Amino acid sequence: MARVTLDNVTKRYEDVVAVDEMNLDIEDGEFVCLVGPSGCGKSTTMETIAGLTKPTEGTVHIGDRDVTTLPPKDRGVSMVFQNIALFPHMDVYENISFGLRLRKYDKDEIDRRVEQASDVVQLEGMLDREPNELSGGQQQRVAIARAIVREPDVFLMDEPLANLDAKLRVHMRTELQRLHKQLDTTIIYVTHDQAEAMTMSDRIAVINAGELQQIDPPLTCYNEPANLFVAGFIGSPSMNFVEGDLTASGLETEHFDLAFDPGDIEPVDDGVTMGVRPEDIYLERNAGSVESGSELIEARTDVLEPMGDEIFVYLTLDGASSEMMTSDEASAASNQLLMSVDPDTDIAEDESVSVVLDRSKIHLFEAASGEAITHGIADLSARHLAGGDAGAAAEAESGGQHE
Template sequence: MARVTLDNVTKRYDDVVAVDDMNVEIEDGEFICLVGPSGCGKSTTMETIAGLTKPTEGTITVGETDVTNLPPKDRGVSMVFQNIALFPHMDVYENVSFGLRLRKYDKDEIDRRVEQAAEIVQLEGMLDREPTELSGGQQQRVAIARAIVREPAVFLMDEPLANLDAKLRVHMRTELQRLHKQLDTTIIYVTHDQAEAMTMSDRIAVINAGELQQIAPPLTCYNEPANRFVAGFIGSPSMNFVEGELTETGLVTDHFDLEFDVDGLDLETGSEVTMGVRPEDIYPAATAESLSSSSAVIDATTDVLEPMGDEIFVYLSLEDSQTATMTTEEASSASNQLLMSVDPDSTIEEDERVSVVLDRSKIHLFETRSGDALVHGIEDVTTAARGEATDRRAHAEIDSGGRSE
């Protein structure tokens, strides 16, 4: 195991900045995912760690060693690529042992390491097979075993499951988690699939346009996103966003208002603020009794329903006129649309006028221009005010000797 530290790492290609001042510290034995959209710089970041690309600025440390200028073979890392890249003319044993044979390891040591790796990735009895005789998942296991036999301090995995079918990807995610527990080593994993990042990692490093947006445990990124980009990228379907203007009593949008205490936001009245709420935190008003704090009722019209088996995605139009059918991502980001998730036994239908409420404890506010998060969950000022009014009325009745009718 080894700690990996990126200190002000920057990579430029002429006038293009692929990685911009990256600062990350990965602990011994940690499983961390670098996640972000295509072209965001996550693979370039991994390549600088592997030594395949030299950073323009900054330093990279593995353990106590500055490896910034060391060749890949001397860094104590081993990499698994998206392209499995097995030698087709070699059997499994020869593929797995190839790196060890290049380094002139003793045959007994090679046999020991290959057999141990084969047991870890469950390839016993397959060492004499050709790659063409293996399934996609088995070929990926061979590539992982090839990395294991080097006994590296750090495993680097660049989207190793991207070329597998959906069912096999789910299975291999579980296998990689078991592998991490068994080897108890540091794993840095690159993916654009947030499901992989959420389910496998100890922490997620969310990257956009070469810049680190947030590094935190998966549920922290989900429940307390650092900015609007993280909020929109983490979670499927994406978070709904509605832009509005800050007033003395809350937020005013084109379609509904939210009341809350604005004193702690440190923003002037009239500032542009974006509200974010996830589909599962929007409820039909008739079924929202269990919410401890709900928004005022919002009137909408159902547009499209998408039954998913365990839930139904409901596209809500906040205008009287229907809009054209949108994709999940488009609907969740449109200012006149909300995407709501309901139970599969819901009787809601298309083109139906509905009333919905938002769970105020799950509403996020972002500064519109910078995208920075302002607050996660808004105080229910209205409910508090009602409670105070009720208490005052009760005390007044007691003091006057009156009774409630």
């Protein structure tokens, strides 16, 4: 195992900045996913760690060594790529052992490592098969075993499941989690698939335009996004966003208002963006379990999308049509809200409905900078009171009664 540290790593290609002052500190044995849209710089970041790309500025440390100028073979890393790249004329044993044979390991050591790696990835009895006799998942396991036999300090995986079908990807995600627990080694995993990032990693590093936006555990990125980009990227379908203005009495938007005490939130001159996820919007008749529901918001259902375990309901706030918007476009439109309801909910298209928002799950962001202001507005007043006098806050909450 080894700790991986990137200190102000920047990579430029002439006038294009692929990675911009990247600072990452990945602990021994940690599983970290680098996630972001295509072209955001996540693969370039990994290639810099691997030594396939030399940074323009900054340093890379693996363990206690500065490896910034070392070639890939001397860094103690193994890579698994999206393109599996097995040798078609070699059997599984030969493919797995290829790197060891190049390094002139003795036969007994090669056999020991290949047997151990094949046991880990469940390839027993397949070592004499050719790659064309294997399924896609089995071929990917061979590629992973080929990385394991080197016994590296760090595994680097660049979208290794992207070419597999959906069912096999889910299965291989489980296999990789099991592999991580068994090997107890550091894994850095690049993906654009947030489901992979959310389910497998100890922490997610969200990257956009070459800049690190947030690095936190998956649920922290989901529940407490650092900015608008993270809020919109993490979660499928995307978070709903509505522009508005913060006032002394709450939030005012074009189509509805939310009353609350902003407490000690600083005034925002350029306005704010409210964010709420589809699962945190409730029909009035189903809002009994919401402890802190908002005021009623009148809307009309537009399009319903049954998904099996839930129904996505597109709501319009002023009677306008969504005009065949995608779910992400609808959640970002000023007069649109996307709501998720149970599959047995009695609801139809073009129906007038009243909905409430879960105030504890409402996010506020600065409209100009996109930076998060607060996550949850249900307890702002209580926090404001507690900030002035914690004892008074507790007494007020209990009605002033003492036993």
